Amino acid sequence: MSEKVKPKDVLIETASRLFRVRGYCGVGLNDIIEESGVPKGSLYYYFPKGKEQLATAAINNTKRLVMEDIQKNFAGVSNPIDAFQAYVYELSRVFGQGGTPLGSPIGTIAGEKHSTSEPIRLACEATFKSWQSIYTEKFLEAGYTEQQSTSLATVFHALTEGGILLALTMKTGKPLETIAEQIPSLLIKK
Numbered sequence: 001m002s003e004k005v006k007p008k009d010v011l012i013e014t015a016s017r018l019f020r021v022r023g024y025c026g027v028g029l030n031d032i033i034e035e036s037g038v039p040k041g042s043l044y045y046y047f048p049k050g051k052e053q054l055a056t057a058a059i060n061n062t063k064r065l066v067m068e069d070i071q072k073n074f075a076g077v078s079n080p081i082d083a084f085q086a087y088v089y090e091l092s093r094v095f096g097q098g099g100t101p102l103g104s105p106i107g108t109i110a111g112e113k114h115s116t117s118e119p120i121r122l123a124c125e126a127t128f129k130s131w132q133s134i135y136t137e138k139f140l141e142a143g144y145t146e147q148q149s150t151s152l153a154t155v156f157h158a159l160t161e162g163g164i165l166l167a168l169t170m171k172t173g174k175p176l177e178t179i180a181e182q183i184p185s186l187l188i189k190k
Helices: 007-022 029-036 040-046 051-074 080-096 104-113 118-141 146-170 174-186
Strands: none
Touching: 007 029, 007 040, 007 051, 029 040, 029 051, 051 080, 051 104, 051 118, 080 118, 080 146, 080 174, 104 118, 104 146, 118 146, 146 174
């Protein structure tokens, strides 16, 4: 017997997908209602504060999905260079196939709303910190110091976010391939 999907979950999944494709400003509540098939009253029942509250839930959903993806890609790969390189090559393949990585809109949403929505800014900040904590942990496992691991996690995150924006703009995974190729020279342990 299959479990019935709750309307709240349908709304979050739909909003997450639409925000990934169009960004925050490119999606209206009517778009989410139409795509989800959930009645307008249900949207306001679950998200009485409207789009901003739904966007925060969608950001948290995307955060979880990307964390699972990163952890899956890192599983069983002890060498951080190999792990990070494989992950970025995977992102480049997604772009090469015309797809979009799960996390690409978080940077876009953060850029769109950082100065006009504190709840969204905080959700984006928490998302970035969660992703960076996975990167930090991978560096720690490889023997880097706490300070090195934290710094390298920030650098790696900035590289992937920038690479994602370049790939979106250029409609190719090549910028991410270039980043992946450079990872060994960037992550040489000193």
